[in-house]
Amino acid sequence: MSNLEGIDIKNISAYILAAGRGSRLYPFSQKLSKPLLPIINIPIILHSIEQLLLAGIGHISVIIKPQEQKIQEILRTAYPDLDFEYIIQKAPLGTGHAVLQVEKYVTSTNFIVLAGDSLFTRETLENLAKTHLTEKNHITLALEEMEFEQMQKSSTVDFHYGRVWDILEKPQTRDDILSNLNSAALYLFGRDIFEVIRETKRTHRDEYELPSAIKKAISQNKRVGGTITSRIYHISTAHDLWKINLAFLKNIESRDVNGNLIGTEVEIPTPGKVRNSVIGDFCSIEAGVKVENSVILSNSVIKQHVKNSLILSDHVASFMND
Secondary structure (H helix, E strand, O other): OOOOOOOOOOOOEEEEEOOOOOHHHOOHHHHOOHHHOEEOOEEHHHHHHHHHHHOOOOOEEEEEOOOOOHHHHHHHHHOOOOOOEEEEOOOOOOHHHHHHOOHHHOOOOEEEEEEOOEEEOHHHHHHHHHHHHHOOOOEEEEEEEOOHHHHOOOEEEEEEOOEEEEEEEOOOOHHHOOOOEEEEEEEEEEOOHHHHHHHOOOOOOOOOOHHHHHHHHHHOOOOEEEEEOOOEEEOOOHHHHHHHHHHHHOOOOOOOOOOOEEOOOOEOOOHHHEEOOEEOOOOEEOOOOOEEOOEEOOOOEEOOOEEOEEEEOOEEEEOOOO
């Protein structure tokens, strides 16, 4: 049963942030935009769109960088009957700046913003919408428990009595930690967020960032709420991409007898040598070569043994200690 029974979300639109540079995923993000990197042979952005549609959110826009064409091609092929809106972020000036680009396109009272490099379930989206609408929040955040080492690259929030009272991006010491809860890259905003972002100072990187704007909204006594979830996956590094692929692989019914998910038009002369791996489309693995616990992205040729690795063409990342 939907978590939105009795709650009207038909006017909520969604905006996917897909203009990031993906610098922590280099060199893999040089060949493919980060939202197009695959999880179980499906681009990350398609996973997100599927969950949005399942939650009943049909008006979906994508914020992209200039000259981006591949995302449009992939979405047009995957969803030929959906009319996606594409919004250009001309300069990489932060997540807050990306949200400002959608202002003239937003016609709904409330709208969802989600990162193009994170995965969320339908249930998380539904809970976010229900919390936002029933509690009449200005902003609602998806929150997750996180270890300090991860928070250093993300954020920590002070959340109690159903409200977020403070947020700190990238805490440097354990004394900076507000709680063990992190603000995931999934937000539900009211339209007043645009004015808040404009009033927020740029960071030391000369960027408009959403955590800074949320902190500003809290200082203005706007109601910022949250919903706690454990079903969020972040793909920020090559290790994340490898690890999450293998985690999702465990739940794939179409795995072969050796625990693999094999794409289309793949050449494996010695199938028994490939185990517990995700193999993308149009790959070739030479005879006798072993592949274990690895993720081979499309159009790659494997000529030597690999284990615990992520491979795209001639780019290889190995995680032998995992």
